[in-house]
Amino acid sequence: MIPVRKCAGSPAIVRVSTRFSSSKSKLESVPPSTPLYLNPHAWQGLPADQVFELHRMRKQYLGTNYVPNNQERTAILSTISALVRNKPSLSYVFGIENFKEKYTSAIPMNERGRPPRKSNVLVLNQGEAPHIKRRIEHLTRVSAYEMPLLAKYRQPYTPKPKAETPLKLTYYSDFTEDINNKYNRKVSLSVELDHLNLNDKQQHKFKVLAGNKFNHESNTFQIKSGHFPEAAQNANFCVETFTKLLNESKNLTDDFSDIPLDKRHMKPFIKKPEPQFPEAWKRPQDAPIAKHAIVNRLVENLKKHKDDAYLKHITP
CATH class of the missing domain: 3.30.160.20 (Double Stranded RNA Binding Domain)
Structure with a gap:
């Protein structure tokens, strides 16, 4: 418990009990005329409940003029270890780190940085393509290992008699x-x-x-x-x-x-009949004469000559 002594015309002065031996030396250096909650540099080492009580009193006293300083932050942060539950240290941390180092060094260079393989199917974040691939692989496994087991349910097919209804x-x-x-x-x-x-x-x-x-x-x-x-x-x-x-x-x-x-x-749905022209209308003698036919004939002959020359070397 913190005893408080009030003086007329002055704010309350907080005196810490002498049972806290860790803070006695620090409180001796504080002038008796200065309140403790206005000296954040003297809060270091005090219990967490006292530090927060002094912090609250300082904010209440200064009001709008309150500005946190580095001494106050350091004193408050020093109480974190007292507020957190003590956890036993891990004795096998070195083994885990050593295993990770060995596992990382065993991964090929082209596969480093990818997510670890949890099964024999590589899962990558590449949109819908991996899911389609896994579905195809699953159907392939079913057709290879499960569908042949359905042969024991095989029965001869007997067609049903024709129904009387025309539907x-x-x-x-x-x-x-x-x-x-x-x-x-x-x-x-x-x-x-x-x-x-x-x-x-x-x-x-x-x-x-x-x-x-x-x-x-x-x-x-x-x-x-x-x-x-x-x-x-x-x-x-x-x-x-x-x-x-x-x-x-x-x-x-x-x-x-x-x-x-x-x-x-x-x-x-009705096909139009194809037009049938009389034989008298067919006059091939009146057809237009193809121009430059000699050029086309020379080109075709040249192609045939080169093809024959090429096939002559590869034909047994």
């Missing part, structure tokens, strides 16, 4: 990193009009309602869907849409007989 559902598979892309969830439905057992009026109404989804060349109806996140949902949507279209085409309350078929969407 044909086609699923798409894209073997990329992202299995939930738009290609894997895409489903297409196709059906031939002749397999629906519709009469002429029903076929006409079906074609009108189908619009550009009906191919008049192959006489088939096709619809695709990829709006839903799962392929089963898209297949269900295609089947429901076709069912509604088929039921509506069988309803002849309004047979749409007054509506003509719109085949404008078939223009890109």
Whole structure:
């Protein structure tokens, strides 16, 4: 505990107890009329709690005129060792440093400065290329060591009997990193009009309602869907849409007989016939005469002569 004695008209004077023998000699050199908290050079060696108490009192007394000096900084920094928990010294530091030195000297010059190898795969910070390389190596290992183990699950293939439904559902598979892309969830439905057992009026109404989804060349109806996140949902949507279209085409309350078929969407699929010119129009005698043909003939002859001369030496 620090006893404090106050005098009239003077700030409080702090006197350190004589039980601190390490600071007794330093306090004897301080004039008795000068407070201790105004002499930072005398704080060296005091306990940490006393140093911080004197530092607080000095800041409070000086107020806006407070300016830290080197003696005060040195005294505060000297208390760090007392505040930090004492840690035992490492007796094997030399061994670790010696091992690092040996490991560093064993690294080739062209590989120094790179991150240490933690496995048999070298990892470098070069963007996406190392990750793609490791993925290819992983797939190669799987195909070499794991895929042959699937032979024990081999079964003979027996094709399923042909379904009675005329609908044909086609699923798409894209073997990329992202299995939930738009290609894997895409489903297409196709059906031939002749397999629906519709009469002429029903076929006409079906074609009108189908619009550009009906191919008049192959006489088939096709619809695709990829709006839903799962392929089963898209297949269900295609089947429901076709069912509604088929039921509506069988309803002849309004047979749409007054509506003509719109085949404008078939223009890109229809091949234009090649023009056939009469034989009488072919007059080769009226064709323009090629100019400077003699020069071209001389160039070709020279090329042939040089090629023959070159091949004569290398031909057995």
